[in-house]
Amino acid sequence: MNRSPDASRELRRAYLFADMPDQHLQTLVHGMHEVHLHPGDVLFRHGQPAERFFFLRDGLVKLFRLSPEGDEKIIEIMQPGQTFAEAVMFMGSQGRYPVNAEAVNESHVYTFDQKTFLGLLHESSDACFGLLASMSRRLHMLVNQIESLTLQNATYRLVAYLLEQIPRNVKTSPEVQLTTPKSVIAAHLAIQPETLSRILAKLRQGGLIEVQGNHITVRDVQALRNLVQMPPAE
Amino acid sequence: MNRSPDASRELRRAYLFADMPDQHLQTLVHGMHEVHLHPGDVLFRHGQPAERFFFLRDGLVKLFRLSPEGDEKIIEIMQPGQTFAEAVMFMGSQGRYPVNAEAVNESHVYTFDQKTFLGLLHESSDACFGLLASMSRRLHMLVNQIESLTLQNATYRLVAYLLEQIPRNVKTSPEVQLTTPKSVIAAHLAIQPETLSRILAKLRQGGLIEVQGNHITVRDVQALRNLVQMPPAE
DNA sequence: ACCGGGCATTGACCTTGGTCAATCGGACCC
DNA sequence: GGGTCCGATTGACCAAGGTCAATGCCCGGT
Numbered sequence: 001m002n003r004s005p006d007a008s009r010e011l012r013r014a015y016l017f018a019d020m021p022d023q024h025l026q027t028l029v030h031g032m033h034e035v036h037l038h039p040g041d042v043l044f045r046h047g048q049p050a051e052r053f054f055f056l057r058d059g060l061v062k063l064f065r066l067s068p069e070g071d072e073k074i075i076e077i078m079q080p081g082q083t084f085a086e087a088v089m090f091m092g093s094q095g096r097y098p099v100n101a102e103a104v105n106e107s108h109v110y111t112f113d114q115k116t117f118l119g120l121l122h123e124s125s126d127a128c129f130g131l132l133a134s135m136s137r138r139l140h141m142l143v144n145q146i147e148s149l150t151l152q153n154a155t156y157r158l159v160a161y162l163l164e165q166i167p168r169n170v171k172t173s174p175e176v177q178l179t180t181p182k183s184v185i186a187a188h189l190a191i192q193p194e195t196l197s198r199i200l201a202k203l204r205q206g207g208l209i210e211v212q213g214n215h216i217t218v219r220d221v222q223a224l225r226n227l228v229q230m231p232p233a234e
Numbered sequence: 235m236n237r238s239p240d241a242s243r244e245l246r247r248a249y250l251f252a253d254m255p256d257q258h259l260q261t262l263v264h265g266m267h268e269v270h271l272h273p274g275d276v277l278f279r280h281g282q283p284a285e286r287f288f289f290l291r292d293g294l295v296k297l298f299r300l301s302p303e304g305d306e307k308i309i310e311i312m313q314p315g316q317t318f319a320e321a322v323m324f325m326g327s328q329g330r331y332p333v334n335a336e337a338v339n340e341s342h343v344y345t346f347d348q349k350t351f352l353g354l355l356h357e358s359s360d361a362c363f364g365l366l367a368s369m370s371r372r373l374h375m376l377v378n379q380i381e382s383l384t385l386q387n388a389t390y391r392l393v394a395y396l397l398e399q400i401p402r403n404v405k406t407s408p409e410v411q412l413t414t415p416k417s418v419i420a421a422h423l424a425i426q427p428e429t430l431s432r433i434l435a436k437l438r439q440g441g442l443i444e445v446q447g448n449h450i451t452v453r454d455v456q457a458l459r460n461l462v463q464m465p466p467a468e
Numbered sequence: 469a470c471c472g473g474g475c476a477t478t479g480a481c482c483t484t485g486g487t488c489a490a491t492c493g494g495a496c497c498c
Numbered sequence: 499g500g501g502t503c504c505g506a507t508t509g510a511c512c513a514a515g516g517t518c519a520a521t522g523c524c525c526g527g528t
Contacts, residue, residue, distance in 0.1 A: 065377070067385035068463075075377055090363070090370035098377050121359065121366075128355070128362040129324070135369045136324035142376040143299070143309055143332050149383050150424040151301035154515070181475070190384040195515060197477050213476095213524085229302075388485070416506070429485055431507050447494090447506095 007032070007110070013081035014055055015134045020127045024120045032110045037061070037103035050088040050095040052111045056080050059107020060180060063099040064187065074188040075099055076141075077180065087135050089114045104180050149190055152228075157189045158199050159227050162209075166218065174218035182214075241266070241344070247315035248289060249368045254361045258354045266344045271295070271337035284322040284329040286345045290314050293341020294414060297333040298421065308422040309333055310375075311414065321369050323348045338414050383424055386462075391423045392433050393461050396443075400452065408452035416448075 008025050011017040017025060034057075037043065043054065043061065054061075061078040078084050088095040095114075121128050148157050166174040178185065186196040200216075203209045208224055210217040218224065242259050245251040251259060271277065271293065278284070280299065288295075295312040312318050322329040329348075355361050382391050400408040412419065420430040434450075437443045442458055444451040452458065 065381045065385060067381075071385055073381060073384040075380060087366075087370045087373050090367040091374060098374050121362070123359075125356050125359065125362065128359065128366070132321075132355075132362070132365065132369070133324040135366070135373060136321045139321050139369065139373055139376065140325060140332050142373065142380065145380060146309060146376065146383065147299045147301075147307060149380065150307040151299060151305055183475070192516060193476070194478085194517085198515090201477080426486060427506070428487085428508085432485090435507080 010057060010081075011055060011110070014083045015137065016083045016086060016130050017055075019130050020120075021124055024124055024127060027120065028112055028116065031116050032112050035109050035111055037107040037109065039103055039105055041103045043101035043103065043109065044085070044097050046097055046100045048097050050085060050091075050097050051114055053083065053086040053089070053114060053117070054101075055083045055110040055112070057108040057110060059109075060104040061101055061107055061109065062104050062184060062188075063101050065099055072187045073190055074184065075145075076138075077104070077184070077188055083134065086117070086131065087138065089118060104184055154189065154191045154195055155199050155202070156228055157191070158196065159203075159224050161185065161189060162216065162218070163221075163224060163228065166221075174221055176216040176218065178214040178216065244291060244315075245289060245344070248317045249371065250317045250320060250364050251289075253364050254354075255358055258358055258361060261354065262346055262350065265350050266346050269343050269345055271341040271343065273337055273339055275337045277335035277337065277343065278319070278331050280331055280334045282331050284319060284325075284331045285348055287317065287320040287323070287348060287351070288335075289317045289344040289346070291342040291344060293343075294338040295335055295341055295343065296338050296418065296422075297335050299333055306421045307424055308418065309379075310372075311338070311418070311422055317368065320351070320365065321372065323352060338418055388423065388425045388429055389433050389436070390462055391425070392430065393437075393458050395419065395423060396450065396452070397455075397458060397462065400455075408455055410450040410452065412448040412450065 007029050008017075008022075011025060011029070017028075020028075032055075035043070037059065044050075046065065056078045058080045060080075061084070062074050063076045063078065063084060064072050064074040066072055076084070085097060085101070088097060091098075121131065148160065152160075162176060165176045165178075182196055183193045186193045189196070191199075200209070200211055203224075204211055206223075208218070208220045210219060241263050242251075242256075245259060245263070251262075266289075268291075269277070277288065277295065290312045292314045294314075295318070296308050297310045297312065297318060298306050298308040300306055310318070319331060319335070322331060325332075355365065382394060386394075396410060399410045399412075416430055417427045420427045423430070425433075434443070434445055437458075438445055440457075442452070442454045442461075444453060
């Protein structure tokens with residue numbers, strides 16, 4: 001349990017909390033718990049009754065589904081500052097988590113009671129709108145994901161993923177430091193680790209990137225951009 | 235334009251409107267428009283500024299994305315009584331439709347101004363919760379769709395689709411009347427029409443179903459159920 | 469320094485579903 | 499009644515990516 005006075009400053013990073021009245025946020029902070037996760041620790045499982053939702057303070061948490069054979073598809077990789085499982089509260093009578101959640105890296109999460117939060121929503125339309133915005137963003141993200149799963153091939157998805165990883169330092173020679181094992185990225189892009197390896201090798205041979213372990217140097221950003229813009233141009 | 239006094243009774247079918255205070259619903263009905271669509275008519279396009287959202291009174295409307303090559307992936311096939319595009323309102327400053335919408339059959343839709351609706355939401359937390367519920371349901375649906383796209387093969391998806399079509403008349407010998415051309419179903423399941431044909435033929439040869447045009451008789455429901463439960467059991 | 473384990477890489481092969489093309493069949497329309 | 503159009507079907511072929519297996523590499527522990 002943790003109620004550090006500046007926890008609320010951290011929470012403001014999440015869209016969900018960004019515009020929430022101070023007083024309400026304080027209520028939430030008061031009731032929240034902190035959980036420390038080691039890599040591989042399970043936060044919740046697909047199908048469990050959803051009583052809490054979460055804010056990732058640091059580390060990395062994956063949300064995923066499993067096929068009966070045990071194949072894993074990562075729906076979302078949560079980054080620090082994001083909330084998750086807050087949308088489940090509205091799934092009918094007894095909401096159940098639609099995915100599994102498991103720490104990839106050493107992580108700290110804050111957990112919140114859904115009942116408390118529901119109470120706040122009734123009183124604050126600002127809080128409601130924050131939640132609506134964050135759900136709307138997630139909806140949009142899922143639609144984009146469906147598009148790239150069905151309308152684009154594996155190379156496209158990987159290149160798009162790489163390009164997403166270089167937003168800030170646009171000017172400098174683009175370097176990407178992968179924050180997760182490649183197998184996790186593969187599960188996120190819905191491909192096998194072998195395929196990911198091969199695609200990276202292909203891009204490397206084409207002189208578009210250089211790979212040293214988890215560190216990738218993008219040699220030719222424009223060529224990568226072209227790849228995802230004009231698909232049949234091999 | 236249509237303000238028939240019992241329009242609100244129709245609207246109550248949608249989760250979004252189900253629990254909305256009468257007075258608010260009246261406000262919406264007052265400002266709504268009715269649009270008549272012929273098959274192939276476009277309601278809105280991916281990327282257009284979203285100023286209105288919709289209720290399908292009757293007919294069938296598909297929401298879809300297009301690849302640069304023109305391949306179509308149907309994200310959702312809207313059924314009468316459902317609302318759509320209401321979640322876009324919260325996408326940042328200028329919401330834009332994340333998909334295309336086009337009538338499959340002769341259809342009637344009611345359209346609503348988003349600004350009016352936003353105003354109502356500020357005043358009614360019931361309305362907010364209705365919207366949250368309908369967005370949450372859609373989120374869940376998309377997650378399920380991602381699962382079946384990535385973790386399951388084409389046969390699985392088609393069989394699951396067929397099984398979804400026989401919920402009501404559970405007891406009787408299950409008959410499925412396809413409400414759309416097979417090519418539309420194919421685009422929904424993210425397969426080619428040829429593949430859909432072949433899978434149906436395979437199921438037919440296995441004695442699981444009979445096909446006469448748009449009408450499918452399920453000969454062996456249990457066998458179909460087994461197919462989607464125990465995947466490697468060919 | 470050595471060993472073991474886990475992730476990553478590479479190769480050979482195979483399966484699924486896509487592509488292309490021909491044919492069919494029913495609906496509609498003169 | 500015959501022609502046309504469009505969706506559905508079927509066949510032959512192909513390609514992307516999955517599977518299986520062997521090997522390599524890095525890192526951590528003793």
